Amino acid sequence: MTGDYSRWSPEPRDFKAMLKKLSHEQILQVLSEGLCSYCEEVIESRVNNLNLIQRRVDEMALSNVNVAEFLRGNSSDDVISPKRKLNADADAYTPSPRVGDSTNSGRSKRFVSASSTPVNNKQPVSDLSNIEIKLNDGPSRSVVGDDLVEDQKEFIRFSQVGRRKDFVHYENVNEKQINVLKGLELHTNVFNPDEQMEIVELVYSLQRMGQKRQLRVRTYSEPRKWMRGKGRVTIQFGCCYNYAVDKSGNPPGIVRDEEVDPLPPLFKKMIKRMVRWHVMPTSCVPDSCIVNIYDEGDCIPPHIDHHDFVRPFCTVSFLAECKILFGTTLKIINPGEFSGPFSLPLPLGSVLIFNGNGADVAKHCVPSVPAKRISITFRKMDVSKLPYRYTPDPELVGIERLVPPPSSDSSRNRQHGKNDKLPKSENKVFSNEDDFPPLGKSTSSSRRSRR
Numbered sequence: 001m002t003g004d005y006s007r008w009s010p011e012p013r014d015f016k017a018m019l020k021k022l023s024h025e026q027i028l029q030v031l032s033e034g035l036c037s038y039c040e041e042v043i044e045s046r047v048n049n050l051n052l053i054q055r056r057v058d059e060m061a062l063s064n065v066n067v068a069e070f071l072r073g074n075s076s077d078d079v080i081s082p083k084r085k086l087n088a089d090a091d092a093y094t095p096s097p098r099v100g101d102s103t104n105s106g107r108s109k110r111f112v113s114a115s116s117t118p119v120n121n122k123q124p125v126s127d128l129s130n131i132e133i134k135l136n137d138g139p140s141r142s143v144v145g146d147d148l149v150e151d152q153k154e155f156i157r158f159s160q161v162g163r164r165k166d167f168v169h170y171e172n173v174n175e176k177q178i179n180v181l182k183g184l185e186l187h188t189n190v191f192n193p194d195e196q197m198e199i200v201e202l203v204y205s206l207q208r209m210g211q212k213r214q215l216r217v218r219t220y221s222e223p224r225k226w227m228r229g230k231g232r233v234t235i236q237f238g239c240c241y242n243y244a245v246d247k248s249g250n251p252p253g254i255v256r257d258e259e260v261d262p263l264p265p266l267f268k269k270m271i272k273r274m275v276r277w278h279v280m281p282t283s284c285v286p287d288s289c290i291v292n293i294y295d296e297g298d299c300i301p302p303h304i305d306h307h308d309f310v311r312p313f314c315t316v317s318f319l320a321e322c323k324i325l326f327g328t329t330l331k332i333i334n335p336g337e338f339s340g341p342f343s344l345p346l347p348l349g350s351v352l353i354f355n356g357n358g359a360d361v362a363k364h365c366v367p368s369v370p371a372k373r374i375s376i377t378f379r380k381m382d383v384s385k386l387p388y389r390y391t392p393d394p395e396l397v398g399i400e401r402l403v404p405p406p407s408s409d410s411s412r413n414r415q416h417g418k419n420d421k422l423p424k425s426e427n428k429v430f431s432n433e434d435d436f437p438p439l440g441k442s443t444s445s446s447r448r449s450r451r
Contacts, residue, residue, distance in 0.1 A: 183356020
C-alpha cells in the first residue's frame with residue numbers, strides 16, 4: 001500500500017551474538033562502510049569506548065564493585081561523559097528504526113558543529129541545549145527525570161534558539177540600490193543533534209521505501225548521475241512539483257492532477273516545532289516539502305523558487321554544513337561550481353527562512369557539497385495552485401506560538417508590582433518586536449491573557 005509508513009522496522013536479529021564473532025577491526029570495517037572520514041573517526045572512537053567500558057566492567061567485577069551502578073553512570077569511576085549520561089537518563093523519544101548506512105549504536109553526535117551554536121547567544125553555564133523534548137506541537141505536563149516538566153524544557157530550548165535577521169547586501173536593481181537579502185532569517189539550534197539523528201534516519205528509511213517502489217511514483221526520484229552535480233535524490237510530500245516540463249507536457253510548478261504521498265508524521269512535528277518556536281509564522285504553515293539527498297559533489301543551480309508556493313518558505317540542514325550563495329547574478333563557472341556576491345554557511349539543525357527580497361529578488365544556489373548532506377524545504381502552496389484532491393491536514397491547523405510560562409516566583413513578584421523574571425535569549429536581532437518579542441517581555445495581548 002502506497003505511503004504505508006508502518007513497515008520501517010526490520011526483523012529482529014541477535015546482533016549481540018553476531019558481534020561476538022567479529023574482531024575489533026571487522027566491527028570497525030562494517031560500521032564505517034561508506035562513511036566519510038569524520039564519521040569513521042566517530043565510529044572508531046565509539047567502538048574503542050565500548051572496549052574500554054568492557055575492560056572497566058571486568059575489572060570491577062573482580063573488585064566486587066557494583067557494575068549495575070557503573071553502567072547507569074552513578075559510579076565515581078564513570079567513563080561515560082556527563083552529556084551522554086544526561087541523554088541516557090532523560091525521558092527520550094523513541095527513535096525511528098535504523099536502516100541502511102544511517103545505522104549506529106546510539107544517537108550520533110556527528111552533527112555537532114562549532115558553527116551551529118546560537119547566533120549572538122552566550123553559552124550557558126551548564127549545557128542545556130541537548131535537553132530532550134519530544135518533537136510535538138505542545139508539551140505534556142508530566143515531570144521527567146531531572147524534575148523539569150516538559151513545558152519548562154521546551155522553554156529552555158526555545159530561549160536558546162539563535163535568530164539572525166540583519167543580512168545586508170546592496171545591489172543595483174532597476175537603477176536603485178536595494179538590500180537584496182532583506183527578508184532572510186537564520187534560526188540556529190532549532191533541532192538538536194539527537195533530533196537531527198531521528199530525522200536523518202527517517203529520510204534514509206523513506207529513501208529505501210522509494211527504491212523498493214513502496215512510495216507513489218511522483219513522490220520519489222533518483223535520476224542517473226550523468227554529470228558532476230546532477231542526479232541528487234528528491235522525495236516530495238504534499239504536492240507534486242515539476243522542476244521542468246515533464247513527459248506529459250506539464251510546465252514547471254505544482255502538477256494539480258498528480259498525487260504524491262502525504263507528509264510523514266515526523267515532518268508534521270517539525271512544522272509544529274517551527275511554528276511554535278516563532279521560526280515560521282502562523283499565517284504561513286507549510287503543507288508540503290521536498291527532501292534533497294546530496295551525495296558529495298551534488299549541487300542546486302541558481303534559481304528563484306516558483307511562485308506556486310507562497311512566502312516565506314524555509315530549508316532545514318542536516319549531516320554536513322554547506323554554503324548557499326545569493327545575488328541577482330550568480331555565475332556558473334564549471335559543473336557544480338558557482339560564484340556569487342554573498343555566501344552564507346548553513347549550520348546543522350538550522351532553519352533558513354526565505355522571504356521578501358531574499359526570496360524574490362536575489363537568486364540562490366548550493367555549490368557542490370563537500371560531503372553527504374540532507375536538506376528539507378518546507379513550503380505552503382498557493383491556494384489557487386492546490387492539488388485537485390488536496391484536503392487540509394487537521395494536525396497543521398490552529399498551531400499556536402509558544403508563550404513563555406510564568407514561574408511561581410514571577411507570580412509573587414507581580415503581587416509586589418515587580419516585573420516578571422524569565423530566562424532571556426541573548427540574541428538582540430529582531431526586525432519586529434511584535435512578531436519576535438524578546439524573551440521575558442510580554443505583548444499587551446499576552447499580558448491581558450494572563451489576568
